[in-house]
C-alpha cells in the first residue's frame with residue numbers, strides 16, 4: 001500500500017491540475033465543484049463551477065437567489081436537479097447552520113443532494129479533514145490495483161472499495177490523495193487503461209490480466225438520447241431558461257418544436273419538471289423555477 005500511495009502522490013504532484021476549489025480551502029467552493037462533478041466529466045465541471053460562483057460567490061448569496069436565477073446559472077450543465085439540491089442545501093445551511101456548511105460527515109449527509117462523495121470533498125478540500133472520497137474514477141483505480149478486477153464498477157463489491165479507500169488514505173493527505181486517485185482514473189487508469197504509462201503497473205493486481213489481452217467491458221451502454229424523456233425535458237428547460245418571462249403553454253411547445261403526436265407526452269414531462277422544482281405551470285402559463293417565485297401573470301381584462 002505504501003508504494004502505491006507514494007507513486008500516485010508523486011504522479012499527482014507532477015501532473016497537478018490547478019482547479020480553484022482544490023486549494024481555496026472554501027467548503028462552499030468544494031461543495032459546488034463536487035455537485036457539478038456528479039455524473040459529469042471533469043472537463044465540463046470548471047465552466048459550470050465558474051458560472052455558479054460568479055452568480056453566487058457565497059453560500060448566503062445562493063440561498064437568497066430565486067430558483068429561476070439558480071437554474072439560469074446552472075445553464076446547460078445537465079441533470080438540473082443538482083442545481084435544485086445545491087440551492088436547497090444553501091438555504092438549509094442558512095436556516096440551520098448559521099450560514100455555513102457543517103464540518104461533520106453526518107450533518108453533511110443530511111443535506112439535500114449530498115452523498116458520501118460530496119461530503120468527503122467538502123471535508124477534505126474545505127476543512128482539511130481526512131475523508132476518503134470515492135467516485136467512479138476512484139472505484140476503477142482501486143478495484144484494479146487492489147482487487148485485480150478489470151471493470152470494478154461491475155465486479156468489485158462497493159463495501160470492499162470503500163474499505164480499501166479508507167486503508168489507502170494516510171492521515172493528513174486527503175486533500176492530495178483524493179484528487180490524485182480521481183485524476184489518475186480520469187487520465188491513466190481510464191476505462192481502456194494506459195498500462196504502458198502507468199506508474200503503479202508493477203504493483204497493480206489487474207495489470208497481468210490486461211497484459212494478457214483481457215478487455216474491460218463497458219458497464220452499460222448509455223441509453224438512447226434522441227427522443228428520450230431526458231431530451232424533451234432538456235429542451236423544455238432550455239426554452240424556459242431563455243424566455244424573458246412566463247410563456248403560454250402553446251408557445252412553449254412551439255418553441256421546443258414538439259410535434260403534435262408528442263404533445264401529450266411532453267405536457268406530462270412539463271409536469272415532472274414542476275414536480276422537481278425546475279418549472280411551474282399555472283392556468284395555461286408556465287415558467288422557469290418554482291411557482292411560488294414566479295407566479296403566472298394575470299391576463300389583461302378585455
Ligand code: SF4
Nearest residue numbers: 189193195198201204
Ligand atoms: S496497470 Fe493498468 S489497470 Fe493497473 S492501475 Fe495502471 S493503468 Fe490501471
